[in-house]
Amino acid sequence: MAKACERVIGRHKNATSGSPEFRLYSVAYAFAQLQEKRQRADYDLSATLSATDVELAVGLAFDAFECWKTIKNEQIAQDYLFPCSSMAGHDTRLKRAIAGAVPTDRLRSPRNRSTRTTTKVAAFYA
Numbered sequence: 001m002a003k004a005c006e007r008v009i010g011r012h013k014n015a016t017s018g019s020p021e022f023r024l025y026s027v028a029y030a031f032a033q034l035q036e037k038r039q040r041a042d043y044d045l046s047a048t049l050s051a052t053d054v055e056l057a058v059g060l061a062f063d064a065f066e067c068w069k070t071i072k073n074e075q076i077a078q079d080y081l082f083p084c085s086s087m088a089g090h091d092t093r094l095k096r097a098i099a100g101a102v103p104t105d106r107l108r109s110p111r112n113r114s115t116r117t118t119t120k121v122a123a124f125y126a
Contacts, residue, residue: 001031001035002032002035004028004080005028005029005031005032005035006032008024008025008027008028008080009025009028009029009032012024012025012028013025020070020071020074020076020077021076023067023068023070023071024067024071024076024077024080026063026064026067027064027067027068027071027080028080030060030061030063030064031064033060034057034060034061034064037057
């Protein structure tokens with residue numbers, strides 16, 4: 001996910017404010033920043049957080065969710081979630097199942113014939 005965020009941040013850093021590209025940039029930037037803060041909080045025992053730091057992080061997360069709500073059905077958002085969406089086969093069926101077009105019991109991978117993982121993933125994104 002970090003690499004996907006880096007690509008979006010680099011590609012859309014000069015996007016026009018309010019555009020789908022700018023909103024996706026905001027989501028990716030927030031994800032990258034919040035992930036970094038989480039890593040620091042988890043592993044740097046000497047780090048302390050001020051109330052202001054926490055409020056800013058919560059605000060960043062809130063803004064990212066608000067941006068995501070406006071673009072989640074746009075193609076640019078789908079490409080961010082599924083960077084290999086142009087590949088045929090299992091990825092495409094999973095993407096359609098998440099959108100509700102294919103029942104999850106039909107998602108068996110041609111390789112392992114298992115629906116267990118894909119059902120969990122589809123349920124998570126539903």
